[in-house]
Amino acid sequence: xxxxxxxxxxxxxxxxxxxxxxxxxxxxxxxxxxxxxxxxxxxxxxxxxxxxxxxxxxxxxxxxxxxxxxxxxxxxxxxxxxxxxxxxxxxxxxxxxxxxxxx
Amino acid sequence: xxxxxxxxxxxxxxxxxxxxxxxxxxxxxxxxxxxxxxxxxxxxxxxxxxxxxxxxxxxxxxxxxxxxxxxxxxxxxxxxxxxxxxxxxxxxxxxxxxxxxxx
DNA sequence: TTGACAGGACACCGTTTGGTGTCTTATTCT
DNA sequence: AGAATAAGACACCAAACGGTGTCCTGTCAA
Numbered sequence: 070x071x072x073x074x075x076x077x078x079x080x081x082x083x084x085x086x087x088x089x090x091x092x093x094x095x096x097x098x099x100x101x102x103x104x105x106x107x108x109x110x111x112x113x114x115x116x117x118x119x120x121x122x123x124x125x126x127x128x129x130x131x132x133x134x135x136x137x138x139x140x141x142x143x144x145x146x147x148x149x150x151x152x153x154x155x156x157x158x159x160x161x162x163x164x165x166x167x168x169x170x171x172x
Numbered sequence: 173x174x175x176x177x178x179x180x181x182x183x184x185x186x187x188x189x190x191x192x193x194x195x196x197x198x199x200x201x202x203x204x205x206x207x208x209x210x211x212x213x214x215x216x217x218x219x220x221x222x223x224x225x226x227x228x229x230x231x232x233x234x235x236x237x238x239x240x241x242x243x244x245x246x247x248x249x250x251x252x253x254x255x256x257x258x259x260x261x262x263x264x265x266x267x268x269x270x271x272x273x274x275x
Numbered sequence: 276t277t278g279a280c281a282g283g284a285c286a287c288c289g290t291t292t293g294g295t296g297t298c299t300t301a302t303t304c305t
Numbered sequence: 306a307g308a309a310t311a312a313g314a315c316a317c318c319a320a321a322c323g324g325t326g327t328c329c330t331g332t333c334a335a
Contacts, residue, residue, distance in 0.1 A: 078181035079293085083251070090255065098311060108312075110294055131302040131311045139258035146252045148186070152193065153249070155242035182323085201281060211282070213324055234281045234332040280333080291322070296315100303310075 073141045076121035081106065082114045086123060089137035096132035176244045179224035184209065185217050189226060192240035199235035 077083060081104065088100055097115070101108045115135060118124045122141045126133050180186060184207065191203055200218070204211045218238060221227045225244045229236050 072181070072183075074183075074186070075181040078175070078178040080175070080177075081293085083177070086255070090258070096311080106293085107295065109296080109314095112312075113293075128312095133312065137258060139255040142252050142255050143259055145248065146256070149245050149249045149252065152189070152242040152245050155193065155240060156246055184323090199281080209323085210325065212284095212326080215282075216323075236282065276335095278333105278335080281331085283328105283330080285328080286326090288325080289323095292320085293318105294320100295318075297317105298313105298315080300313080301311085303308105305306100305308080 070122070071117060071120035073121045073123070073144055076117050076123060077142075077145065079114065079117075081110075082118055085111070085114060085118065086137060086139075089124065089135060090139075094134045094136045096129070096134050098132065100135070173225070174220060174223035176224045176226065176247055179220050179226060180245075180248065182217065182220075184213075185221055188214070188217060188221065189240060189242075192227065192238060193242075197237045197239050199232070199237050201235065203238070 077086075084104075085100060088103065089095060097108065097112065100115075101111045104111060115124060115126070119126060123138055125136045125138050127136070128134075180189075187207075188203060191206065192198060200211065200215065203218075204214045207214060218227060218229070222229060226241055228239045228241050230239075231237075
């Protein structure tokens with residue numbers, strides 16, 4: 070099983086997730102058509118996403134269809150939400166208030 | 173400048189960010205002490221974080237002190253929040269409701 | 276002033292990554 | 306039945322990555 074952070078680190082893989090977000094289910098060749106890179110490369114990216122649990126694939130005739138599974142992204146959301154307080158501008162005001170309180 | 177997603181993809185770099193979140197400012201040697209890897213490796217990781225704008229460094233005497241700058245993480249938060257609706261269980265109920273409405 | 280400490284700057288190395296091309300198999304269409 | 310399409314399975318490659326060790330230069334303290 071693969072780390073969800075590194076799965077999402079690649080821009081091509083993020084684009085793949087976005088395509089799947091709009092389409093519910095897509096066959097490999099249809100996705101490949103929207104990229105400059107070849108089929109083999111796209112297959113590899115989808116394999117990485119699958120290892121991270123971000124996509125589910127099933128065979129339908131001669132094509133392999135992929136489906137989004139966003140659940141593992143929760144880990145990233147929770148992780149990043151921890152840092153939320155650091156970019157809120159209110160933090161500066163709070164700092165001042167706390168300093169005043171300590172005096 | 174470096175992609176914030178790939179900057180955060182490495183677990184060691186995420187740990188570095190967490191250390192800085194607790195400490196406001198830390199010199200290199202103090203961070204190195206908390207890792208198994210050597211100083212050179214830690215320096216490289218901090219360089220990556222700096223390229224992504226996630227840390228700010230300044231020289232103080234013979235030590236280099238690092239400070240967290242979480243702002244670039246907003247991009248990740250916004251990106252991941254787009255997928256939030258996919259893991260909310262209410263989405264299933266909404267789907268059913270929309271289907272009923274279309275009939 | 277001499278030694279210890281902090282860290283920049285390299286050179287180096289094995290592994291992973293993102294990509295290619297080719298061959299083969301299974302499925303669909305005519 | 307025969308052609309075309311979809312995709313798995315390899316082998317291969319250059320570049321990036323994460324790490325090391327070594328050398329050199331400032332800076333602080335005895």
